[in-house]
Amino acid sequence: MQSKTSPEDPAPSPTSDSVPSELGQRLPxxxxxxxxxxxxxxxxxxxxxxxxxxxxxxxxRPGATVSELATKERVKLPSMTAxxxxxxxxxxxxxxxxxxxxxxxxxxxxxxxRELALAARAARVAWFAARLNHLSRSEVAAISRAxxxxxxxxxxxx
Amino acid sequence: MQSKTSPEDPAPSPTSDSVPSELGQRLPxxxxxxxxxxxxxxxxxxxxxxxxxxxxxxxxRPGATVSELATKERVKLPSMTAxxxxxxxxxxxxxxxxxxxxxxxxxxxxxxxRELALAARAARVAWFAARLNHLSRSEVAAISRAxxxxxxxxxxxx
DNA sequence: GCATGTTATTAGGGTACCTAATTAGATGGC
DNA sequence: GCCATCTAATTAGGTACCCTAATAACATGC
Numbered sequence: 001m002q003s004k005t006s007p008e009d010p011a012p013s014p015t016s017d018s019v020p021s022e023l024g025q026r027l028p029x030x031x032x033x034x035x036x037x038x039x040x041x042x043x044x045x046x047x048x049x050x051x052x053x054x055x056x057x058x059x060x061r062p063g064a065t066v067s068e069l070a071t072k073e074r075v076k077l078p079s080m081t082a083x084x085x086x087x088x089x090x091x092x093x094x095x096x097x098x099x100x101x102x103x104x105x106x107x108x109x110x111x112x113x114r115e116l117a118l119a120a121r122a123a124r125v126a127w128f129a130a131r132l133n134h135l136s137r138s139e140v141a142a143i144s145r146a147x148x149x150x151x152x153x154x155x156x157x158x
Numbered sequence: 159m160q161s162k163t164s165p166e167d168p169a170p171s172p173t174s175d176s177v178p179s180e181l182g183q184r185l186p187x188x189x190x191x192x193x194x195x196x197x198x199x200x201x202x203x204x205x206x207x208x209x210x211x212x213x214x215x216x217x218x219r220p221g222a223t224v225s226e227l228a229t230k231e232r233v234k235l236p237s238m239t240a241x242x243x244x245x246x247x248x249x250x251x252x253x254x255x256x257x258x259x260x261x262x263x264x265x266x267x268x269x270x271x272r273e274l275a276l277a278a279r280a281a282r283v284a285w286f287a288a289r290l291n292h293l294s295r296s297e298v299a300a301i302s303r304a305x306x307x308x309x310x311x312x313x314x315x316x
Numbered sequence: 317g318c319a320t321g322t323t324a325t326t327a328g329g330g331t332a333c334c335t336a337a338t339t340a341g342a343t344g345g346c
Numbered sequence: 347g348c349c350a351t352c353t354a355a356t357t358a359g360g361t362a363c364c365c366t367a368a369t370a371a372c373a374t375g376c
Binding site for chain 4: 237241
Binding site for chain 1: 292300302309
């Protein structure tokens with residue numbers, strides 16, 4: 001294609017300037033396409049796109065505030081309010097005012113929410129595992145080794 | 159945290175059954191969060207989320223049909239029709255009937271579309287490069303080595 | 317030449333975001 | 347104590363993006 005390195009070099013050196021350009025061109029396309037595939041994998045679980053990350057976040061961090069959840073999921077506060085309101089009327093979470101700072105609303109899973117969170121996570125792991133079966137062992141390993149770096153990349157607030 | 163691999167590091171071998179589970183839990187969360195960050199990086203370019211991948215696809219493959227674009231971007235045909243219709247009225251693409259199979263509509267960039275595609279791609283690469291500056295060299299390398307596997311993962315039609 | 321499949325579009329609807337404005341509570345002078 | 351100012355959350359209103367179902371136009375095989 002736009003080859004300039006030696007033909008038998010399958011992986012350019014990581015110090016090359018072309019690496020950021022490669023990543024900038026290819027990774028966002030991968031993101032949007034994989035994201036659209038993922039969209040179809042949520043509905044069968046009975047959980048939608050906005051709710052799922054909140055459920056799993058609350059498994060790890062019960063009592064998070066609405067602001068904290070919005071920041072973590074990279075959405076604005078009103079968007080998270082809407083998600084939480086829906087989840088509350090679905091019986092998945094309960095909201096409780098903070099005693100020390102009464103502006104804050106702390107969110108926690110109900111028993112039903114906790115069960116659904118675990119079930120949804122398991123279902124999604126299964127969906128993902130089925131896809132991983134189409135990859136070679138070394139491809140899975142490569143993705144696995146990149147996970148920490150990708151998580152780091154997400155946390156950068158530009 | 160767990161950022162280094164010490165000798166007694168209990169990190170599971172790549173053949174472990176826990177690897178697919180790890181990926182299934184963490185990668186989709188990364189995808190949705192990074193996707194939402196990316197969303198904000200499109201508007202300043204004057205191109206929206208649905209249009210961008212089409213523009214870059216057409217750079218590489220002029221004369222693609224609407225169906226081909228829809229398949230590649232993992233959306234349904236009517237969704238792609240709407241994107242192309244909008245892009246046509248924006249003067250970014252032109253549609254031309256295929257002479258051999260007159261059901262098909264072939265799509266190609268206009269000169270304006272081509273300029274915008276190149277500018278948008280450059281802008282996004284710059285946006286991405288700014289983020290990559292916050293990562294270590296080895297983290298960038300890890301993501302770079304996983305790119306091919308991720309692209310392969312996207313192409314699987316479940 | 318007619319049944320069947322494929323390509324593209326139109327119509328209608330739903331989800332997931334956003335900004336701007338409002339309410340309620342905290343905080344720091346004075 | 348009281349006011350200016352900041353922050354947390356919500357409400358209201360709007361937009362972007364994607365879907366299913368139905369329809370029109372063309373291709374293909376028997």
